[in-house]
Amino acid sequence: MPMPDVTEPLPGLPTDDADRLLRLRNLFTIPGPDIKAWPRVPVPVLCTASILFTDLRGFTRLTERFAHDPAGLLEVLNAHLKKVLRSIAICGGVVEKFVGDGVMATFGASGDEADHVGRAMAAAIGLIGANEALNRRWVADWGFRLDVGVGIASGPVVVGAVGSADRSELGVLGDAVNVAARLVTQAGPGEVLMTGTVYRAMEAMLQSELTSQSAVRGRSGRLEIYRMSLLGGRGDLA
């Protein structure tokens, strides 16, 4: 199969970046990308995107509960992830990778520039709601619930090949990725933590509150962090 040419940056309009992003992603959908076979390493593409991370709350406790039924544990996790992936897909996001029991998704890093902040937020709301529907069933049938937290940040990122000629994968890197990954660790059950940039893009549509947190681990600068809770007291059911 001939490789599409993404080795030279295309001059001109921003739409060229969208086109190059799409072609770059297509390269890595071919099974087992072998960079050694390519004439040149693909040129990375810069873009502005929104990054969403999810993380389960209390999953370690749940693994204890399923200590003698690991297959059951996998079934529960996949039921949750199925809802997460569906919400992300509906909102036009791309799941970049699974991170433990959560996922990292991007919006606007695939040539789909329009309203990436709003679509990331809609995905967050959708996946928390869908997970809550699962929880109602699990609480009724099995007496447990599995809560999810979300972190969202927005900003410039680079999309490109990460690794070496022997082994590589498509990576999305940037401060927004690191910040979103940190935020999700601080998000409570059913909460979305977001940066000030994300908040300001959404403030006309959604209610959020400024948290007392202003720093994330591993980052020197202070950061405005806003919280939106979707469960209220519902997360305390079990």
Next chain:
Amino acid sequence: MTLVRTRTPPVLQLMRIVLIADDEPSMRLLVHATIESDDYAVVEAADGAEAWAMVQKLRPSLVLLDVQMPQRTGIEVLRSIKADRSLAGTKVILLTSKAQESDIEAGLIAGADFYLTKPFSPLDLLTRVEEALEL
């Protein structure tokens, strides 16, 4: 998503329907994501005229109406719903920005069951939808 079919899909004949009417695509997506449920089907309209056409065709259990929409305002659609006795079971929640608070009184007089202001709280919206549908 905008429903443009001429015949009502079978799944919509079986399920209760919630209609979101808002001319702002981002707002429709956020509201849709907030209230998405297996308990009912969610459909969308992009202006007041389309909203009224879909109300007549699909006879939704609940309509979430933006007040300021092109073609017909949310208040006009609300009045049409309340004037049609065959739609007596259709409940209406108005979504209005804080700058349009004068519209709230007009909406309540016209028969709105509830109103929410933008920016909205997803938790409040979901609670109101579940109350309206008695879930």
